[in-house]
Amino acid sequence: MGVRVSSRGRVEPFYAMELLKLANQKRQTGMDVISLCLGQPAAGAPAVVRRAAIDALASGSPLGYTDANGIPTLRAAISAHYASGYGVEVDPARVLVTTGSSAAFTAILLAAFESGDAVAMARPGYPAYRNVLGALGCQVVDLDCGPQTGFQPTVEMLDALPAPPAGLIVASPANPTGTIIEPGRLAAIADWCSGHGTLLISDEIYHGISFGGPTASVLQGSDRHVAVGSFSKYYCMTGWRVGWLVVPTELVRNVELLLGNLNLSTPTLSQLAAVTAFSPDARVELDAHVARYRANRDLVLRRLPDIGVRDTLVPDGAFYVYPDISHLTDDSLGWCLRALDEIGVALTPGVDFAPLRPGRVSATDGSRYMRISTAGAAEQIDEAFDRLLSWV
Numbered sequence: 385m386g387v388r389v390s391s392r393g394r395v396e397p398f399y400a401m402e403l404l405k406l407a408n409q410k411r412q413t414g415m416d417v418i419s420l421c422l423g424q425p426a427a428g429a430p431a432v433v434r435r436a437a438i439d440a441l442a443s444g445s446p447l448g449y450t451d452a453n454g455i456p457t458l459r460a461a462i463s464a465h466y467a468s469g470y471g472v473e474v475d476p477a478r479v480l481v482t483t484g485s486s487a488a489f490t491a492i493l494l495a496a497f498e499s500g501d502a503v504a505m506a507r508p509g510y511p512a513y514r515n516v517l518g519a520l521g522c523q524v525v526d527l528d529c530g531p532q533t534g535f536q537p538t539v540e541m542l543d544a545l546p547a548p549p550a551g552l553i554v555a556s557p558a559n560p561t562g563t564i565i566e567p568g569r570l571a572a573i574a575d576w577c578s579g580h581g582t583l584l585i586s587d588e589i590y591h592g593i594s595f596g597g598p599t600a601s602v603l604q605g606s607d608r609h610v611a612v613g614s615f616s617k618y619y620c621m622t623g624w625r626v627g628w629l630v631v632p633t634e635l636v637r638n639v640e641l642l643l644g645n646l647n648l649s650t651p652t653l654s655q656l657a658a659v660t661a662f663s664p665d666a667r668v669e670l671d672a673h674v675a676r677y678r679a680n681r682d683l684v685l686r687r688l689p690d691i692g693v694r695d696t697l698v699p700d701g702a703f704y705v706y707p708d709i710s711h712l713t714d715d716s717l718g719w720c721l722r723a724l725d726e727i728g729v730a731l732t733p734g735v736d737f738a739p740l741r742p743g744r745v746s747a748t749d750g751s752r753y754m755r756i757s758t759a760g761a762a763e764q765i766d767e768a769f770d771r772l773l774s775w776v
């Protein structure tokens with residue numbers, strides 16, 4: 385008898401992770417690989433965070449499980465962060481600490497939606513939303529977003545749906561495009577969701593990495609929406625695996641029970657250290673990284689014409705650029721695999737974010753885009769473009 389394998393567990397690959405795996409394999413064979421495929425800061429956690437972790441280890445604490453919804457000091461620190469950063473009062477009881485924002489998504493999608501529910505998201509959008517929704521039996525509703533709307537959804541797109549979806553996920557700044565939903569537009573989307581019984585889940589994990597434009601939190605308008613945060617991006621604590629959720633009161637208990645069953649708790653050492661990540665000392669260090677991401681973005685925009693790319697939408701934040709490479713290929717996955725194989729440059733194919741739909745070709749198809757991460761070192765980006773220039 386064969387081993388049982390569920391169809392819902394057969395999710396699409398997360399190609400950025402696949403490319404990373406291949407890049408690591410190539411490195412092991414001695415190839416000099418430049419990785420621009422992952423959205424992870426090159427710098428480590430701020431010094432105060434590392435100090436707090438060292439102190440916690442030195443204290444001899446057993447670092448056992450914590451409350452499923454996180455240690456009270458961290459939940460209070462997150463609540464205080466909303467007060468100081470956004471001017472909004474968030475009851476710490478509505479804050480739940482999670483194992484990266486990835487665990488926050490699994491918990492909130494399970495807590496809020498039934499199997500079969502329709503949940504809308506931008507296309508292009510972060511692949512794990514789509515893949516996890518699929519595994520949970522939810523129906524993904526694509527909102528096709530092109531450069532005209534900054535690759536972000538609009539109220540008009542929601543109005544055009546045949547029926548209001550059970551949920552809507554938005555991300556601002558977004559992955560893969562780095563675009564921000566301007567506060568007035570986010571408020572209009574939030575109002576639309578409130579008026580149509582749609583739960584709005586706002587992925588705010590790239591907040592802090594903005595190059596000038598304001599990044600509003602969905603919590604500023606109402607306590608009926610969900611905000612997701614993370615220490616992985618601005619706070620440079622990617623592998624520490626700490627994120628958070630702020631949910632409406634009615635969802636708190638169910639999310640807590642789900643977290644307690646799914647993960648038991650978030651890594652204790654990481655939680656203790658994360659409390660210090662909001663401190664002024666940490667901010668000085670982290671803001672210097674943001675200045676570097678911006679310089680890297682400008683470098684990529686300067687070098688894209690070298691490979692024939694013109695008119696790329698200028699990202700407002702995060703650490704990605706999402707150029708149209710349709711003059712080079714209509715198969716972004718094959719192209720990225722060849723770039724890795726032949727010149728040792730790892731990039732992410734657009735199909736990760738806008739997978740192809742059988743029988744339906746559209747201008748937003750990811751087969752004509754790639755994503756470049758600008759989170760790393762400028763010299764590496766420059767070298768990658770030197771290689772790409774001679775290759776294309």
Ligand SMILES: Cc1ncc(COP(=O)(O)O)c(C=O)c1O
Nearest residue numbers: 423484485486510559614616627
């Ligand atoms: C838009 C978006 N949401 C969520 C995540 C998950 O991040 P983490 O689990 O490290 O918080 C990522 C990671 O790249 C992302 O880009």
